[in-house]
Amino acid sequence: xxxxxxxxxxxxxxxxxxxxxxxxxxxxxxxxxxxxxxxxxxxxxxxxxxxxxxxxxxxxxxxxxxxxxxxxxxxxxxxxxxxxxxxxxxxxxxxxxxxxxxxxxxxxxxxxxxxxxxxxxxxxxxxxxxxxxxxxxxxxxxxxxxxxxxxxxxxxxxxxxxxxxxxxxxxxxxxxxxxxxxxxxxxxxxxxxxxxxxxxxxxxxxxxx
Numbered sequence: 001x002x003x004x005x006x007x008x009x010x011x012x013x014x015x016x017x018x019x020x021x022x023x024x025x026x027x028x029x030x031x032x033x034x035x036x037x038x039x040x041x042x043x044x045x046x047x048x049x050x051x052x053x054x055x056x057x058x059x060x061x062x063x064x065x066x067x068x069x070x071x072x073x074x075x076x077x078x079x080x081x082x083x084x085x086x087x088x089x090x091x092x093x094x095x096x097x098x099x100x101x102x103x104x105x106x107x108x109x110x111x112x113x114x115x116x117x118x119x120x121x122x123x124x125x126x127x128x129x130x131x132x133x134x135x136x137x138x139x140x141x142x143x144x145x146x147x148x149x150x151x152x153x154x155x156x157x158x159x160x161x162x163x164x165x166x167x168x169x170x171x172x173x174x175x176x177x178x179x180x181x182x183x184x185x186x187x188x189x190x191x192x193x194x195x196x197x198x199x200x201x202x203x204x205x206x207x208x209x
Contacts (some may be wrong), residue, residue: 001135003143006054006067008047013064014056017038021130023194024167031106031194033099040088040097046071050080053151057131065135069142070127072157074120076181105193109206113190115163116203118183123161123205125152129171143176149178152208159207165191180204 019035022028022042032038046054046069054069071077092100102195116147117126127148152160161183164171183205190201 001012001053001057001059001138001140003057003067003140003147005071006047006051006056010056010064010067011039011044011047014047014067014069017064017067017092017130017132019076020132024165025065026131031191032103034097034103035099037088037092037097037100037103040091043069045077045081045084047085048084050077052125052155053148055144055147057135064132066131066140066144068127068129068148070125070148070160072125072155074117074124074126074150074161077126094167109190109193113188115201116184116186118161118203118205119123122207123159123183125157125160127160127162136170141171142177145174145178149206158209159205161202161203162204163201168201172202172204175204175206178206180206 009097015035015038019028019038020026022032022038023030027114028038029035045051050071051069052072054067056067059065067205097103117123128200129144131140149160162175162180164175166172181204183203185200185202187198189198189200
């Protein structure tokens with residue numbers, strides 16, 4: 001197994017991994033039936049100008065196993081995202097996204113219950129990791145995170161943050177081993193229709209200099 005930097009040609013492979021792991025490590029189909037829209041919302045921006053330092057893990061045969069994606073400047077990512085919403089809307093009007101309508105409840109709940117990131121003055125970079133079930137426990141998360149953090153340090157980025165939930169105990173343990181601390185926790189009803197309860201969101205940060 002090895003890791004390499006991501007490129008725009010990885011969109012389909014990364015999109016599939018993201019979708020297969022998008023619901024607390026399981027398939028996102030349960031709450032977001034539109035796989036292509038899921039990919040274009042939460043993977044494509046990191047490959048098309050708003051991301052940095054992304055890595056993909058592959059088997060020796062070249063099969064994608066997982067990835068780490070992020071941005072060096074969260075406000076720039078957010079601006080890029082807003083600027084490209086019309087493009088996504090046009091794709092939707094053209095019928096590019098099967099499963100669009102049953103995916104809308106989650107998008108509406110996202111708008112109603114937004115996330116609460118750490119201050120970007122302290123932690124401008126952001127990341128998330130996804131691994132296929134069969135590739136967990138093999139040290140790939142550690143390798144991906146090491147590669148990502150080293151890239152940020154070379155760019156002299158002062159800090160990085162991430163958001164997860166208390167359900168993701170393995171990932172929280174990995175982040176803590178790398179020195180991430182809990183910046184804040186908050187309970188959110190975002191996931192209530194699919195979990196049957198509120199989820200505790202955990203915002204973690206690491207200062208790099």
